[in-house]
Amino acid sequence: MLDIRYASSNKDAKHFDTERLREEFHINGLFQKDEIKLVYSHYDRIIAGSACPADKELKLEAGKEIGAEFFLERRELGIINVGAPGVVVLDGEEYQLDSRDGLYVGMGIKDVVFKSENPEKPAKFYLNSAPAHKAYPTVKINIKDANPVKLGTAEEVNKRTIYQFVHPNVCQSCQLLMGMTLLEEGSVWNTMPAHTHDRRMEVYFYFDMKDDDIVFHMMGEPKETRHIIMRNEEAVISPSWSIHSGVGTSKYTFIWGMVGENQTFTDMDHIDKKDLL
Numbered sequence: 077m078l079d080i081r082y083a084s085s086n087k088d089a090k091h092f093d094t095e096r097l098r099e100e101f102h103i104n105g106l107f108q109k110d111e112i113k114l115v116y117s118h119y120d121r122i123i124a125g126s127a128c129p130a131d132k133e134l135k136l137e138a139g140k141e142i143g144a145e146f147f148l149e150r151r152e153l154g155i156i157n158v159g160a161p162g163v164v165v166l167d168g169e170e171y172q173l174d175s176r177d178g179l180y181v182g183m184g185i186k187d188v189v190f191k192s193e194n195p196e197k198p199a200k201f202y203l204n205s206a207p208a209h210k211a212y213p214t215v216k217i218n219i220k221d222a223n224p225v226k227l228g229t230a231e232e233v234n235k236r237t238i239y240q241f242v243h244p245n246v247c248q249s250c251q252l253l254m255g256m257t258l259l260e261e262g263s264v265w266n267t268m269p270a271h272t273h274d275r276r277m278e279v280y281f282y283f284d285m286k287d288d289d290i291v292f293h294m295m296g297e298p299k300e301t302r303h304i305i306m307r308n309e310e311a312v313i314s315p316s317w318s319i320h321s322g323v324g325t326s327k328y329t330f331i332w333g334m335v336g337e338n339q340t341f342t343d344m345d346h347i348d349k350k351d352l353l
């Protein structure tokens with residue numbers, strides 16, 4: 077069963093209270109032991125979720141919601157492991173993923189199975205999937221293979237490296253872009269100055285946080301900003317009309333995934349801080 081999230085218009089969303097904002101955009105309860113949890117967003121039909129195999133192997137199944145014989149019949153998939161070492165088995169072929177390793181899985185793979193090396197310390201596979209039209213090769217992506225982009229300064233407490241995992245410089249994909257942003261010690265802001273990109277939606281997944289730390293994730297149109305409180309290992313959907321930026325009570329790491337019109341990472345509409353309200 078997929079948790080379906082319909083798309084909200086910018087005109088409606090500015091009237092949402094905290095509860096409704098969370099209901100529409102916030103994703104929690106990821107990484108339940110021995111479960112696959114998936115959220116299907118009608119923004120560009122991205123599926124975001126998790127697989128946390130411990131005592132049993134988990135198989136990615138197609139539900140009625142995607143109307144296909146198997147999950148990747150007309151989809152592609154990006155995986156980043158944020159837990160202990162695990163294995164993804166694709167049509168019988170094993171891919172070992174250590175912590176922070178990524179995997180791009182092309183359209184057409186029939187069997188996707190997740191396993192952990194040690195049930196006491198399960199792997200935590202974070203997943204993003206998008207509709208696809210062409211089968212590109214499956215590629216394992218270590219952080220050393222990812223394309224690093226350094227941004228920010230210590231003075232602005234936003235010094236960070238964006239590692240582009242699923243990106244045209246690293247591997248081919250139909251529309252999915254996916255990567256991981258690591259903040260430096262003492263830096264707490266991401267994506268400030270903020271941007272929107274009407275051409276693509278985005279999902280942010282925050283992790284590497286202590287239990288009592290929070291991130292204030294900023295969303296909304298630049299002149300109608302709202303926040304959503306994020307805790308460790310929670311995700312948030314960012315519609316194409318929304319900024320997506322966050323400030324934490326300590327440093328954190330996040331995975332971003334984008335789906336939409338183009339794969340030009342730099343195609344952003346930057347918003348000057350003075351223009352935010």
Ligand SMILES: O=C(O)C(=O)C[C@H](O)C(=O)CO
Nearest residue numbers: 236238257266267268320332
């Ligand atoms: O730290 C950042 O800035 C990001 O990671 C930005 C995201 O990658 C993004 O919003 C791409 O559009």
Ligand SMILES: [Zn+2]
Nearest residue numbers: 271273278320
């Ligand atoms: Zn963005």
